[in-house]
Amino acid sequence: MRIKLLALALGASMALSSCATHTSPTGRGQMLLFSEAQMNQMGEQSFEQIKKQEKVSTDPKATAYVNCIANAIIKELPTQQQWETVTFDSEQLNAFALPGGHIGVYTGLMKAATNQHQLAAVIGHEIGHVLARHGNEQVSRGQLSSAGLQIANIALQGQTPVEREMAMTALGAGLQLGLMLPFSRAQETESDEIGAELMARAGFNPAEAITLWENMGKLSGGAPPELLSTHPSSSTRIQDLRNLQAKVQPIYESARAAGKRPNCKI
Ligand SMILES: [Zn+2]
Structure with missing residues (x-):
């Protein structure tokens, strides 16, 4: 048992030491432990x-x-790959x-996204x-939380099995919570920025x-985690989006001038 735990801890520390430093599109430092191929497989599943x-x-x-909307945006992506869009x-x-x-859109979203520009957002x-x-x-x-869990298990070797079990249960609950956490505010802000630029490039009005x-803020009662959890109605988010307009409006205007005028209707 002890040998097995030690092996796990070694594996965990190796994973830690092989972690390269990455930078997000807006220059934020990122810790990424998984390869692109592994992430694609997780997304697929x-x-x-x-x-x-x-x-x-x-x-x-x-x-x-x-x-119609998804395809207009996909055309603007930096790397060309096959995307699958499913409406639920x-x-x-x-x-x-x-x-x-993979993109999933729920029809209920149309209550908040009332035109093509808003759905494009x-x-x-x-x-x-x-x-x-x-992701x-x-x-x-x-x-990393689970690596911490394995190391903690070793640290608890001297305890009685029941004590150890209790401590591990508490740690496990913490890990579950970590995995269930919604995207952080920094990630949300970053996505707002990337999204506004993408929609503008495709010829959708980023002011929308x-x-x-x-609209989302008004309707968010009972909304599921991804769109609700990040306080979309927060004045900070709206203000950040207003500040972004100076950057993305010119992109939108040149896209329109270049003939990108999506006309997606329901
Ligand atoms: Zn988000």
């Missing part, structure tokens, strides 16, 4: 699971509308994007989380992102 759990929309109009028939005020190129924001490798950061944080998050 999660998406397959969600498709089984949720009801995939059979409404051709809703699906075409969401695809659900009242939830929700959307997400996963590593490996959400899709751009979600893709922003993927481009900035926020990797979250999972890496969880991995402000209205979107205002």
Whole structure:
């Protein structure tokens, strides 16, 4: 038992020492413990699971509308890869994007995103989380907590089994909490910034992102974690988005001048 735990602790410290320093698109330092391939695989598996759990929309109009917006944004992405967009028939005020190129949009979101520009703001924001490798950061944080758990187990060797079990349960609860944590405020701000630029490049009006998050704030009662947890109605977020406009409006105008005028309708 002791040997096995020691091996785990060694593995954990090796994972720590092999951690390279990364920088996010906005220059924030990141700790990323997983490879792109590993993250893509995790994204793939999660998406397959969600498709089984949720009801995939059979409404051709809703699906075409969401695809029209998503495709316009995907065309603007720095690296070309295959993306899959799925519309879910659900009242939830929700959307997400996963590593490996997966986008999920819930029809309930249309209550807050009342036109193509606003829905583009959400899709751009979600893709922003993927481009900035926020999933990797979250999972890496969880991995570190579990490394801490293994080391703690060794530190508790002198305790009686029951005491050890109790301590491990408390630590385990902490780990679960860490994994369930929503994106941080810094990650949200970063995604807002990337999303605003992406939507502008695709020819969607980035000023509509402000209205979107205002609508979201009004409707967020009962919203699921990703869109609710990060206090979207906060005046800070709205103010940050207003400050962003000076940067993204010119991008939007040149996109329009270049003939990028998406016309996605439901
Ligand atoms: Zn977000």
